[in-house]
Amino acid sequence: MKIAVLGTGPVGRTLGTAFAAAGHEVAMGSRDATNESAAAWAEATGGSARADNFAGAAAWAELVVNATPGTVSLLALEAAGRENLAGKVLLDVSNPLDFSAGFPPSLSVLNTDSVAESIQRAFPEARVVKSLNTVAAPVMVAPQALAGGEHDVFLAGNDDVAKAAVRALLSQLGWADGHIRDLGALESARGMEMYLPLWLRLMGATKSAMFNIRVVTG
Amino acid sequence: MKIAVLGTGPVGRTLGTAFAAAGHEVAMGSRDATNESAAAWAEATGGSARADNFAGAAAWAELVVNATPGTVSLLALEAAGRENLAGKVLLDVSNPLDFSAGFPPSLSVLNTDSVAESIQRAFPEARVVKSLNTVAAPVMVAPQALAGGEHDVFLAGNDDVAKAAVRALLSQLGWADGHIRDLGALESARGMEMYLPLWLRLMGATKSAMFNIRVVTG
Numbered sequence: 001m002k003i004a005v006l007g008t009g010p011v012g013r014t015l016g017t018a019f020a021a022a023g024h025e026v027a028m029g030s031r032d033a034t035n036e037s038a039a040a041w042a043e044a045t046g047g048s049a050r051a052d053n054f055a056g057a058a059a060w061a062e063l064v065v066n067a068t069p070g071t072v073s074l075l076a077l078e079a080a081g082r083e084n085l086a087g088k089v090l091l092d093v094s095n096p097l098d099f100s101a102g103f104p105p106s107l108s109v110l111n112t113d114s115v116a117e118s119i120q121r122a123f124p125e126a127r128v129v130k131s132l133n134t135v136a137a138p139v140m141v142a143p144q145a146l147a148g149g150e151h152d153v154f155l156a157g158n159d160d161v162a163k164a165a166v167r168a169l170l171s172q173l174g175w176a177d178g179h180i181r182d183l184g185a186l187e188s189a190r191g192m193e194m195y196l197p198l199w200l201r202l203m204g205a206t207k208s209a210m211f212n213i214r215v216v217t218g
Numbered sequence: 219m220k221i222a223v224l225g226t227g228p229v230g231r232t233l234g235t236a237f238a239a240a241g242h243e244v245a246m247g248s249r250d251a252t253n254e255s256a257a258a259w260a261e262a263t264g265g266s267a268r269a270d271n272f273a274g275a276a277a278w279a280e281l282v283v284n285a286t287p288g289t290v291s292l293l294a295l296e297a298a299g300r301e302n303l304a305g306k307v308l309l310d311v312s313n314p315l316d317f318s319a320g321f322p323p324s325l326s327v328l329n330t331d332s333v334a335e336s337i338q339r340a341f342p343e344a345r346v347v348k349s350l351n352t353v354a355a356p357v358m359v360a361p362q363a364l365a366g367g368e369h370d371v372f373l374a375g376n377d378d379v380a381k382a383a384v385r386a387l388l389s390q391l392g393w394a395d396g397h398i399r400d401l402g403a404l405e406s407a408r409g410m411e412m413y414l415p416l417w418l419r420l421m422g423a424t425k426s427a428m429f430n431i432r433v434v435t436g
Contacts, residue, residue: 106329110412112319147434156419183419191416194328198409201374201401206435213431216365217424 004029004057006076007067008037011093011137015067016041018141020049022172029057031079058084063091063165064126070096070115070193071108074122086125089162091169092116092189093132093140095196104200107193116156116189127162130189131155131170134199136209143174143212151212152179156188181215222247222275224294225285226255229311229355233285234259236359238267240390247275249297276302281309281383282344288314288333288411289326292340304343307380309387310334310407311350311358313414322418325411334374334407345380348407349373349388352417354427361392361430369430370397374406399433 005016006029013028020026025048028038038051058064058080068076073094077085096115097105109115116130132140134154143149153175157163163182170180183191203209223234224247231246238244243266246256256269276282276298286294291312295303314333315323327333334348350358352372361367371393375381381400388398401409421427 101330110329111324111415146436151434154416181420181423183423188419188422191419194412195416197329198372198413201406201409202399202433204406205399205401206433208435211433211435214434215420215424215429216369216432217426217429218364 002062004061005065012067013041014137027052027057029054054080063089066092070094090126090128114189127159129157129166151214155182220280222279223283230285232355245270245275247272272298281307284310288312308344308346332407345377347375347384369432373400
């Protein structure tokens with residue numbers, strides 16, 4: 001599959017590398033096609049990995065991943081181009097972390113809205129699925145490395161076919177089917193994004209970002 | 219120990235019964251000492267369990283539990299009386315769930331504040347500890363009944379002695395020491411309260427409130 005990963009930070013680079021390793025063609029999109037981080041990533045990843053600007057990557061792709069900070073995602077996707085997102089699965093892994101007042105960050109959108117929903121409203125023809133935002137990048141792409149994979153990732157979206165496509169991608173990253181928890185409609189992204197303040201305190205308490213949660217029932 | 223449980227809902231009744239069973243004297247506090255739910259609870263619980271109004275219960279108690287809805291907790295604690303809370307451990311198990319726009323509820327305080335912190339600000343001489351708000355009442359008092367107790371409860375507060383007292387109470391309820399995760403200062407209550415929107419979606423997905431999360435590391 002042709003996958004555009006928008007965002008050149010650790011999340012974008014880690015996901016891009018993992019998707020390329022799984023056999024996908026990957027274009028890393030950034031504001032400027034000559035972005036040094038993206039170019040270095042493409043060179044290190046090799047194969048069919050390449051750097052492009054937001055619009056070039058999105059236009060070419062079959063599936064688009066939003067790995068830009070949640071506080072600027074709407075601007076990045078606007079640059080990617082409405083027409084380049086229409087009809088495509090848009091996997092949103094972002095978090096609306098606002099560091100303007102220091103650490104720990106607050107959230108810039110929450111409670112009765114979420115980044116994922118604001119993206120879906122702004123790009124109604126995109127098929128937005130929220131996932132992976134609740135774990136650090138290394139955990140996203142190697143769940144088996146943590147507690148033998150016995151922990152959970154969440155999924156929310158209004159389009160079941162798009163959710164199935166994301167589920168297949170998650171499987172390729174190593175997430176076992178029983179640990180991919182579908183939380184229903186995209187509105188559930190509120191819960192997934194509002195978990196971040198707890199995640200941040202857990203990171204403080206465990207002194208590491210290499211953790212996740214497992215839902216236990218019965 | 220003499221414990222005042224403020225609030226006559228399922229959480230207050232469940233906690234009051236468990237504390238009485240553990241050998242504590244328990245007064246359930248409500249706006250009106252003749253509250254029917256509290257009276258029925260006291261009769262069913264027997265022993266030294268009794269019903270009182272907020273102020274009577276708090277004045278008598280050595281430790282106070284806020285089990286009122288987070289949206290009205292400041293009012294309930296004002297009725298309990300500043301002087302009756304001074305110097306005492308105040309275990310806050312509330313959540314600021316606002317059902318005014320239906321289900322799922324939003325939070326009435328969040329992001330850069332929490333119910334626990336607002337209580338601490340309003341009653342600076344109380345020793346506020348946040349805990350137990352992340353699980354349903356039956357899980358609070360019987361963690362062993364779920365996944366053999368292999369799941370976690372959190373703790374936040376500014377007073378280490380008060381946190382140790384709450385940790386001892388949690389142990390009496392069945393929480394193993396290794397599953398009581400201290401998240402640090404009371405500011406971490408933001409994370410614990412903002413987890414509720416995810417909790418609500420997990421309840422929807424699992425079709426039960428009988429679940430919890432386990433933090434997995436390494």
